[in-house]
Amino acid sequence: MDAAVIAAMKKWPNVPAVSGYISLDQAGHWRHHPAGAANQHPEQAGERIAHQGLLDFFNRNYQSDKHGRWFIQNGPQRVYIRLDAAPLIVSLAEDRVHLQDHTGRRIQDIHAWYISAEGMLYLRTSVGPALLAGRDIPALLDQLRNQEQEGLDSLDLEQPHHSIGWHLPAYPQACTLTVWSSCVSPAQELAYIVLPEPDPT
Numbered sequence: 001m002d003a004a005v006i007a008a009m010k011k012w013p014n015v016p017a018v019s020g021y022i023s024l025d026q027a028g029h030w031r032h033h034p035a036g037a038a039n040q041h042p043e044q045a046g047e048r049i050a051h052q053g054l055l056d057f058f059n060r061n062y063q064s065d066k067h068g069r070w071f072i073q074n075g076p077q078r079v080y081i082r083l084d085a086a087p088l089i090v091s092l093a094e095d096r097v098h099l100q101d102h103t104g105r106r107i108q109d110i111h112a113w114y115i116s117a118e119g120m121l122y123l124r125t126s127v128g129p130a131l132l133a134g135r136d137i138p139a140l141l142d143q144l145r146n147q148e149q150e151g152l153d154s155l156d157l158e159q160p161h162h163s164i165g166w167h168l169p170a171y172p173q174a175c176t177l178t179v180w181s182s183c184v185s186p187a188q189e190l191a192y193i194v195l196p197e198p199d200p201t
Contacts, residue, residue, distance in 0.1 A: 001061050001073060017198035019080035022046075022058075022072065028089030028102030028133060030058050038082040039195040059103035064128060069196035080196040086122060086131035087192050092139060097170040101130060110171045113144070114189070115157060117182035122190065129190035143168050146177075155179065 020036040023046050031046030038046060049055060061073045062081075070087045071080045089102040099107040109126035116122065121132040121140070132140060141152055147165030155161055161179035180189070187194050 001063070004075075015076040015078075016201055017071070017078035017080060019195075019197050020082070022079055023082035023084055024070075024087075024089070024102070026085035026089070026131070026134070028091070030055060033082075039197065042082065042084075042195065062103055064192070067196075068192040070128075070192065071196070078198070080198060082196070083187075083192060083194050085120075086186065086190070087128050088125065088130035089133050090123065090125070090130040090136075091133040092136045096139065097143075097168075099125075099170075101125075101127065107171075109173065110168070110175055112175050113166055113177040114186070115152075115177070115179045116184070116186060117180060119157070120186075122186055124190060129186075129192050131186075140168070147174060 018036070020038045020040065021033055023031045023033060023038045025031055025045065030049040032049050033044065033046040038044070049058075058072050062070065063073065064070045064087065069080050070083060071078045073079075090099050090107060091102075092098070093100045093106065099110075101107060105127060107125050107127065107130075110123055111126070112124040114122040114124075120134075121137055123130050123132065144166060145151055145168075146154070146163060147167075155163075157179055159179065160181045162176065164176050165174045166177040167174050180186075
């Protein structure tokens with residue numbers, strides 16, 4: 001978090017939090033909702049934010065609270081974020097081996113893998129729950145192996161499944177892999193809130 005943000009929080013500790021103005025889409029893009037109605041209209045994509053200085057600020061000051069609400073600390077004010085997919089959107093880094101999240105942080109550890117009924121690849125990481133960006137799924141699936149060096153093509157992805165020993169070359173620590181049924185909510189399973197609201201004042 002920025003030093004100026006920390007200082008502002010100390011100077012004005014009781015600024016009410018807001019929600020509905022910013023969302024994070026499935027590709028890891030920040031989006032603005034000028035009317036503040038992102039939570040009331042989750043079908044509305046909002047305006048993609050392109051200003052690099054603003055993006056850098058968002059990325060540095062993005063975090064979560066104990067309830068699974070993700071927010072940007074904007075000076076003394078907490079701005080809760082609508083999540084269109086997951087709190088973190090992960091993609092392959094430039095080396096095509098390691099992973100990084102949409103804020104540019106390198107993923108240090110992977111704790112578990114999950115495949116949704118829609119074929120989306122979620123993971124639990126050292127910095128929070130994440131979704132693998134769609135463009136990188138084919139490349140990553142080629143690298144993901146179990147302890148017998150079998151790939152995902154060895155599984156029936158149409159059926160719920162749980163197994164151990166899955167890893168990537170850059171992340172050799174063995175993890176579990178769970179194939180979710182269609183009734184599973186990724187947000188509930190990974191403990192994040194899609195449409196967060198501030199605490200009542």
